[in-house]
Amino acid sequence: MTIRDRLWMTFRHLQVSLIGSILVILAIAIGVALAAATTAFIIQYNQQSEELLNHPIYREVYVEALGDPRTETELQLPVVEMEGNLKDAKLLSVTDLPLVLQSVPGLTHAYIAEGIKFRSTSYLMESGLGEAAVKGIAAMRETRAAAAAKSGVDPENPKATGEVMGGTKGGALGGAPGGAMGGETGAFVLDLKDVTEIPVDEFFGIFATPDFFTAYTLNAASGSLFTEEDLKAGNQVMILGSNLAETLFPDGNAIGSRISVNWQTFTILGILEPSDIVAPQNGYALNDFAFAPHFLFAGAAFGKNIRGQGLPTLRFAVEDSDDIQQAVIQLEEFLKQEYPNVNLRVTAAVDKLETERQKLSRILIVLIFLTAAGLFIAAINMFNLLLIRVIKQTKGIGVLRALGFTRDNVLQHFLFESFIMSLAGAVIGLAASPFLFRFLQSALVSGIEQGSSTFFLDLLLGAAIAFVFSIVFGLYPAYVARQTETSTALRAE
Amino acid sequence: MIELKGITKIYDLGHMQITALKGIDLEISRGEFITIMGPSGSGKSTLLHILGILDEADEGSYLLEKNDLTTLSDKELSRIRNQNFGFIFQSFNLFNEFNALENVMFPLIQAGIPRAERRERAMSLLTTVGLDNRVGHYPNMLSGGEQQRVAIARSLAMDPTFILADEPTGNLPSEQGAEILAMLDDLNKKGVTVIMVTHDDKLGERGTRAVRMIDGEIVKDFRRD
Ligand SMILES: Nc1ncnc2c1ncn2[C@@H]1O[C@H](COP(=O)(O)OP(=O)(O)O)[C@@H](O)[C@H]1O
Ligand SMILES: [Mg+2]
Numbered sequence: 001m002t003i004r005d006r007l008w009m010t011f012r013h014l015q016v017s018l019i020g021s022i023l024v025i026l027a028i029a030i031g032v033a034l035a036a037a038t039t040a041f042i043i044q045y046n047q048q049s050e051e052l053l054n055h056p057i058y059r060e061v062y063v064e065a066l067g068d069p070r071t072e073t074e075l076q077l078p079v080v081e082m083e084g085n086l087k088d089a090k091l092l093s094v095t096d097l098p099l100v101l102q103s104v105p106g107l108t109h110a111y112i113a114e115g116i117k118f119r120s121t122s123y124l125m126e127s128g129l130g131e132a133a134v135k136g137i138a139a140m141r142e143t144r145a146a147a148a149a150k151s152g153v154d155p156e157n158p159k160a161t162g163e164v165m166g167g168t169k170g171g172a173l174g175g176a177p178g179g180a181m182g183g184e185t186g187a188f189v190l191d192l193k194d195v196t197e198i199p200v201d202e203f204f205g206i207f208a209t210p211d212f213f214t215a216y217t218l219n220a221a222s223g224s225l226f227t228e229e230d231l232k233a234g235n236q237v238m239i240l241g242s243n244l245a246e247t248l249f250p251d252g253n254a255i256g257s258r259i260s261v262n263w264q265t266f267t268i269l270g271i272l273e274p275s276d277i278v279a280p281q282n283g284y285a286l287n288d289f290a291f292a293p294h295f296l297f298a299g300a301a302f303g304k305n306i307r308g309q310g311l312p313t314l315r316f317a318v319e320d321s322d323d324i325q326q327a328v329i330q331l332e333e334f335l336k337q338e339y340p341n342v343n344l345r346v347t348a349a350v351d352k353l354e355t356e357r358q359k360l361s362r363i364l365i366v367l368i369f370l371t372a373a374g375l376f377i378a379a380i381n382m383f384n385l386l387l388i389r390v391i392k393q394t395k396g397i398g399v400l401r402a403l404g405f406t407r408d409n410v411l412q413h414f415l416f417e418s419f420i421m422s423l424a425g426a427v428i429g430l431a432a433s434p435f436l437f438r439f440l441q442s443a444l445v446s447g448i449e450q451g452s453s454t455f456f457l458d459l460l461l462g463a464a465i466a467f468v469f470s471i472v473f474g475l476y477p478a479y480v481a482r483q484t485e486t487s488t489a490l491r492a493e
Numbered sequence: 494m495i496e497l498k499g500i501t502k503i504y505d506l507g508h509m510q511i512t513a514l515k516g517i518d519l520e521i522s523r524g525e526f527i528t529i530m531g532p533s534g535s536g537k538s539t540l541l542h543i544l545g546i547l548d549e550a551d552e553g554s555y556l557l558e559k560n561d562l563t564t565l566s567d568k569e570l571s572r573i574r575n576q577n578f579g580f581i582f583q584s585f586n587l588f589n590e591f592n593a594l595e596n597v598m599f600p601l602i603q604a605g606i607p608r609a610e611r612r613e614r615a616m617s618l619l620t621t622v623g624l625d626n627r628v629g630h631y632p633n634m635l636s637g638g639e640q641q642r643v644a645i646a647r648s649l650a651m652d653p654t655f656i657l658a659d660e661p662t663g664n665l666p667s668e669q670g671a672e673i674l675a676m677l678d679d680l681n682k683k684g685v686t687v688i689m690v691t692h693d694d695k696l697g698e699r700g701t702r703a704v705r706m707i708d709g710e711i712v713k714d715f716r717r718d
Contacts, residue, residue, distance in 0.1 A: 013590065396588060400599075401547065404572065486542075487548035490547065490582070
């Protein structure tokens with residue numbers, strides 16, 4: 001009997017209980033789609049989070065202030081240890097960065113990287129935000145002066161004062177903060193000479209220190225990165241991510257140009273090489289960011305703290321991700337010695353990933369159960385349909401035997417039927433699974449890119465699992481058919 | 494030629510045993526037209542099933558052309574059924590989802606006859622039974638007599654030595670039944686050995702030999718030459 005004859009017979013039989021057959025095929029399709037998408041998703045996710053472990057973001061360790069242990073209230077800013085009055089305040093400061101590097105041998109990088117949203121100054125003026133901003137800056141300056149007068153501490157060097165509002169906690173690339181304005185003291189002078197008008201209203205940026213670039217292995221594709229000197233001099237310079245450079249300067253003349261954002265003027269110093277780094281929390285690519293020297297280090301501000309103003313999270317990184325936990329312990333010990341009364345939290349970024357992974361793995365377990373249940377239901381359905389069909393066709397089986405079909409032919413015939421249904425279901429399910437995969441991806445994780453190299457292989461693996469599964473359930477009915485007593489079958493009505 | 498010796502068939506129902514055949518001895522030669530008669534439940538169908546290797550005896554031996562069938566595999570026995578036996582049933586037993594032509598082709602498909610040839614053969618068989626204008630019709634579009642004619646065409650597909658018919662006219666009005674019987678006569682005249690089971694004594698007057706069964710035993714075996 002040829003395959004063609006077998007197909008012909010099978011399709012005729014499937015037509016007889018068409019709706020049942022279609023339902024079974026659909027059930028298998030759902031099972032296959034789920035199994036394929038889930039398998040692909042799990043494999044890819046595991047692979048990528050394996051890779052992520054070696055990602056610069058996850059070699060990061062950061063220090064945040066938790067709160068004032070004496071008042072039990074959340075002391076966000078500044079991070080300060082105080083005994084008595086503010087004059088004796090001991091502050092966690094930017095000077096701690098090099099100090100920590102010296103004292104904690106495990107850490108190889110120390111930096112600040114603080115997210116900010118840069119808005120084009122002309123956009124700020126047009127949208128009427130300008131006035132409010134100018135007023136806001138003036139008001140803030142007054143408050144600060146008053147506070148300084150009251151506590152007896154000199155107002156800070158105005159040049160270095162940046163107003164940073166809604167600074168991020170967590171990751172440097174985390175959420176884009178609501179908005180920030182750099183302010184100049186004295187008469188508010190906006191220098192818009194030779195400024196290039198940029199074609200976007202806003203973009204994301206990071207105020208950083210040079211070590212940030214080494215920690216994240218970012219290199220200049222053209223121009224240069226900013227240096228310690230730029231940092232200390234408070235130079236208003238900017239490094240652009242590769243995408244952002246193309247967006248802001250479609251003509252490619254970025255280096256040396258000046259742009260005005262957040263009421264400040266920056267000179268473009270360099271453009272980064274393209275990087276595949278993506279913030280895991282929000283999926284923003286580093287290529288879309290701009291980087292400027294962090295204002296806290298400028299001039300006289302260096303080594304001091306700014307009253308009434310947030311101290312950014314201090315960030316450190318290790319060279320080898322295996323050293324992280326060790327480094328966290330060392331850093332905690334160091335900070336406890338230096339700031340025994342300040343409630344500081346040391347976090348390894350990788351722990352967040354771990355928590356994320358655990359959360360996701362619980363979802364995945366549910367997903368696997370769902371898939372298994374879906375497949376099981378599909379298989380039970382097919383099992384049922386085939387068994388009923390075998391029983392209904394008892395007499396037909398007897399006739400086939402009388403016409404010379406062997407027991408094995410009968411088995412093959414019914415097995416072929418379940419094979420065809422499984423195959424049809426698998427094809428439909430496989431076709432649907434990329435959509436389901438994308439849905440899972442967007443529902444469960446962001447920032448995980450769809451690697452295409454193993455994607456179809458993963459899908460096929462999932463489909464194969466489901467396919468074998470449904471075939472196995474077709475075996476028993478086919479076996480029942482095989483074992484049918486011929487003469488009894490012929491007597492059946 | 495067929496030789497049955499001491500064929501016994503017992504149905505074990507657990508709480509009781511039914512002996513459907515009690516040591517049947519029967520020799521069937523080529524070219525005979527045997528009618529097996531007897532009341533309902535006397536074991537006629539059971540005997541026919543054993544003759545057609547659709548069922549196995551619990552005791553006794555079966556020689557087909559001097560070959561002992563008891564040692565053969567399912568595959569070999571199926572092949573013998575396909576090549577040497579044609580079956581006709583009381584309720585026709587056509588496949589309802591296949592048309593007349595396709596029904597006739599089934600034994601040919603199983604035998605691995607090439608498409609074109611099987612088609613041609615099925616067509617000519619349906620022409621022989623007078624249904625050449627009904628080849629595309631499905632069983633539910635055909636009268637009982639027509640369905641049985643399709644079944645006869647199907648039974649002849651592989652040019653069998655034996656036709657085994659179990660109450661072939663049982664479900665047919667007498668006129669259509671007569672047509673079927675005439676066809677069987679015709680086949681016998683062309684050299685096919687026909688074994689027909691009936692509970693109707695009148696039909697026993699046909700053929701070359703009449704066998705009467707009662708209670709699983711042959712009580713009369715009459716040849717008219
Ligand atoms: N599958 C079976 N299980 C149990 N008893 C059966 C079975 N088939 C037939 N019989 C019994 O065997 C006897 C012979 O049946 P059968 O050969 O069909 O008789 P007939 O065809 O002469 O009417 C009857 O008593 C019947 O009830
Ligand atoms: Mg009977």
